[in-house]
Amino acid sequence: MSQLFKKLGWVGIAVLGAAAIGGIALNRGESINTLWFITAAVCVYAIAYRFYAAWIAASVLTLDETRATPAERFDNGRDFVPTNRWIVFGHHFAAIAGPGPLVGPTLAAQFGYLPGTLWILFGAVLGGCVQDMVTLFFSMRRDGKSLGQMARDELGSIGGAAALTATLAIMVILIAVLGLVVVNAMKHSPWATSTVAATIPIAMIVGLYMRSIRPGRVLEGSAIGVMLLLLAVVGGGWVDHNETLRGLFDHEGLPLAWAIIAYGFMAAILPVWLLLAPRDYLSTFMKLGTITLLALAIVMLRPEVKMPALTQFIDGTGPIFGGALFPFVFITIACGAISGFHALIASGTTPKLLANERDIRMIGYGGMALESFVAVMALIAATVLEPGVYFAINSPAGVVGKEAADAVARISSWGFPVTVEQMQMLARQMGEKSLFARTGGAPSLAVGMASIFGSAFGQGMLALWYHFAIMFEAVFILTTLDAGTRVGRFMLQDMLGNIWPKLGETSWMPSVLLTSGVIVAAWGYFLYIGVIDPNGGVNILWPLFGISNQMLAAIALCVATGIFVKSGKLKQAWITGLPLAWLVTITTTAAYQKIMSADVRVGFFAAANDMATKLAAGVLPPEKAAVAPQLIFNQRLDAWLTLFFVTLLWVIVLDMLRVCARHLAGKPVPPISESPHEPSRLVEDYVRD
Amino acid sequence: MLCGKLGVLWRAVRQLSGDDAYERYLKRHAKHHPDQLPSSREEFFKQWQDSKWKGVKRCC
Numbered sequence A: 001m002s003q004l005f006k007k008l009g010w011v012g013i014a015v016l017g018a019a020a021i022g023g024i025a026l027n028r029g030e031s032i033n034t035l036w037f038i039t040a041a042v043c044v045y046a047i048a049y050r051f052y053a054a055w056i057a058a059s060v061l062t063l064d065e066t067r068a069t070p071a072e073r074f075d076n077g078r079d080f081v082p083t084n085r086w087i088v089f090g091h092h093f094a095a096i097a098g099p100g101p102l103v104g105p106t107l108a109a110q111f112g113y114l115p116g117t118l119w120i121l122f123g124a125v126l127g128g129c130v131q132d133m134v135t136l137f138f139s140m141r142r143d144g145k146s147l148g149q150m151a152r153d154e155l156g157s158i159g160g161a162a163a164l165t166a167t168l169a170i171m172v173i174l175i176a177v178l179g180l181v182v183v184n185a186m187k188h189s190p191w192a193t194s195t196v197a198a199t200i201p202i203a204m205i206v207g208l209y210m211r212s213i214r215p216g217r218v219l220e221g222s223a224i225g226v227m228l229l230l231l232a233v234v235g236g237g238w239v240d241h242n243e244t245l246r247g248l249f250d251h252e253g254l255p256l257a258w259a260i261i262a263y264g265f266m267a268a269i270l271p272v273w274l275l276l277a278p279r280d281y282l283s284t285f286m287k288l289g290t291i292t293l294l295a296l297a298i299v300m301l302r303p304e305v306k307m308p309a310l311t312q313f314i315d316g317t318g319p320i321f322g323g324a325l326f327p328f329v330f331i332t333i334a335c336g337a338i339s340g341f342h343a344l345i346a347s348g349t350t351p352k353l354l355a356n357e358r359d360i361r362m363i364g365y366g367g368m369a370l371e372s373f374v375a376v377m378a379l380i381a382a383t384v385l386e387p388g389v390y391f392a393i394n395s396p397a398g399v400v401g402k403e404a405a406d407a408v409a410r411i412s413s414w415g416f417p418v419t420v421e422q423m424q425m426l427a428r429q430m431g432e433k434s435l436f437a438r439t440g441g442a443p444s445l446a447v448g449m450a451s452i453f454g455s456a457f458g459q460g461m462l463a464l465w466y467h468f469a470i471m472f473e474a475v476f477i478l479t480t481l482d483a484g485t486r487v488g489r490f491m492l493q494d495m496l497g498n499i500w501p502k503l504g505e506t507s508w509m510p511s512v513l514l515t516s517g518v519i520v521a522a523w524g525y526f527l528y529i530g531v532i533d534p535n536g537g538v539n540i541l542w543p544l545f546g547i548s549n550q551m552l553a554a555i556a557l558c559v560a561t562g563i564f565v566k567s568g569k570l571k572q573a574w575i576t577g578l579p580l581a582w583l584v585t586i587t588t589t590a591a592y593q594k595i596m597s598a599d600v601r602v603g604f605f606a607a608a609n610d611m612a613t614k615l616a617a618g619v620l621p622p623e624k625a626a627v628a629p630q631l632i633f634n635q636r637l638d639a640w641l642t643l644f645f646v647t648l649l650w651v652i653v654l655d656m657l658r659v660c661a662r663h664l665a666g667k668p669v670p671p672i673s674e675s676p677h678e679p680s681r682l683v684e685d686y687v688r689d
Numbered sequence B: 001m002l003c004g005k006l007g008v009l010w011r012a013v014r015q016l017s018g019d020d021a022y023e024r025y026l027k028r029h030a031k032h033h034p035d036q037l038p039s040s041r042e043e044f045f046k047q048w049q050d051s052k053w054k055g056v057k058r059c060c
Helices: A002-026 A034-060 A085-096 A100-111 A113-140 A147-154 A157-186 A190-213 A218-241 A243-249 A253-269 A276-301 A325-332 A341-346 A359-383 A387-394 A404-413 A420-430 A442-457 A459-499 A509-532 A538-566 A574-596 A604-617 A622-664 B002-017 B021-032 B041-052
Strands: none
Touching: A002 A034, A002 A113, A034 A113, A034 A276, A034 A359, A085 A276, A085 A341, A085 A359, A085 B002, A100 A113, A100 A325, A100 A359, A100 A387, A100 A442, A100 A538, A113 A147, A113 A325, A113 A341, A113 A359, A113 A538, A113 A574, A147 A157, A147 A538, A157 A190, A157 A253, A157 A341, A157 A442, A157 A459, A157 A509, A157 A538, A157 A622, A190 A218, A190 A243, A190 A276, A190 A459, A190 B041, A218 A243, A218 A276, A218 A459, A218 B002, A253 A459, A253 A509, A276 A359, A276 A442, A276 A459, A325 A538, A325 A574, A341 A359, A341 A538, A359 A442, A387 A404, A387 A420, A387 A442, A404 A420, A420 A442, A420 A459, A442 A459, A459 A509, A509 A538, A509 A622, A538 A574, A538 A622, A574 A604, A574 A622, A604 A622, B021 B041
């Protein structure tokens, strides 16, 4: 009887989910309630987790709960520790959830709410969740080896080198684009700039507290830090109202970019305990707290989505970034649907904490499903804004015009009415001078969050909520920037150590300065170009980031597919093979268009040649002519970089196919590097206390 | 009942943040090396923090 009820329950969830998705997809009315989105998402995740993930766990990976995990076998109390699965879930989720799923869906909302929603939901349950779960499984079966090591062992040295190069490249592009998002959020906003600046000394105070005043009291230190951060948001408001202080923090993009670059360099060479570690504690608390708050507010409030299901920009003429729905929605939303970066976490700290193999489903698959839900919320926050307002905030001045009157006329002509008064009123409410052309996604997300929080928890404090949202985004973007620069530095030191061992010493100061400088210069260059670009830079950098992140995901899926085929699971290899084929298709198509397209808003070469012709003819306005040579060089560089990424992708795909073909033909291939089976001795209640 | 649940939550928060890392270390030390003196809290925290910050820990 209870069996029957269970089955009926799942049928009910399936019907409800299908109805919600149908409602979202077919709605052509004025607006649609966000409750539909939440319902659709929860039902899709529940069904996929209950059936697809369970099937993968039981029939494809054949998880073995009696087999000892690396955490049990190498238990050393430091990195290898058998840990309760909820705690591992917390660590894993805190590690994978970054600013990516907040920015991507916000930008992709220019196509309407439907494409982004469908890709986030189905991309996650069929692609991203599977990638994370399978990578976690393979790494755990190999004593917690990294993705690069697994690629080298299972496919050969070409695969290993490709994975390493891809990781370094994606890190540089990622940091540049995130830096640009922060710069655009701080531009001419003394409130945001002073609040973000205050987070640096606050992190240092917390670091000193935990290191010297009360050693190891992490929660005490974090609580003090969170209080100070909230004070900094309020304090930013005072700065904004004080004429003299205001001037100190009111800056153009370029000086802010230099400040970020200097900060990134300092953060990479300062000891971790002073800046990076305390900043990370604070950002993790802020991140989890704010995401929970946003989920509560959306569920309590159930605002109406005002963006249409599809906009005319699916043809590729969108103001926020150029390029048609296919393939660019799949490139723009990487994190939240499928993110290659997760494979680095799933083959990093997480596999060393697993107490039992069966926890993999919840941590790998479930963790990504939750991240995907964060992306759905970001999409909701973007689409509850009036579309006219959304486009006014996110469209670069180079596309809609510098003057407010031009911009509103242009945006209204697309069928998204907005007025100058409306935008001024909104800016005043949010405590900003202007909200026109604030590209990068952070300001529009903050406006969306502020309006949701404002309606749920008190309308009177919109400006505080807005700057709280900006501070929250900036805090963890800067954490990613610090941590990424440091990881890049370690990787570079590791590579250079092969040439000259002295350079590989992580504590030898000249090498630290040199390698940190190289990494910072690499992302600093792209950040600099992004800031001087009158089209906002995000439209160039974000697709490049998407392509590189999807390429890393394709590498992880290649490794997984190769291992499946080699271990005689050819028939089940489609679970990673199909998402891989899809990623290769979209990445290759996007790269082809970015290189070859004749549309100057899509093709890098086309844009470079167009600008070069105009520069030679002398038709560019003087301020644009001054930066044109740099922009032309950069567009050409980006084209070559894209070509490099897609070549790297095909090298590893062909290498994987070569290994599979040799295996199927009975020829020798690198052997499966799985560790031998050892029975688990862990008693059930020891870990599950 | 509620108290018990809050207690579980509090312990989870402490473990997730690493607030109780020293206590866990002491327990482990007493079990595996009862003959040696454990490190002081300050010393332990230094090592713990330095080892925690190697490799890719955060994502996009």
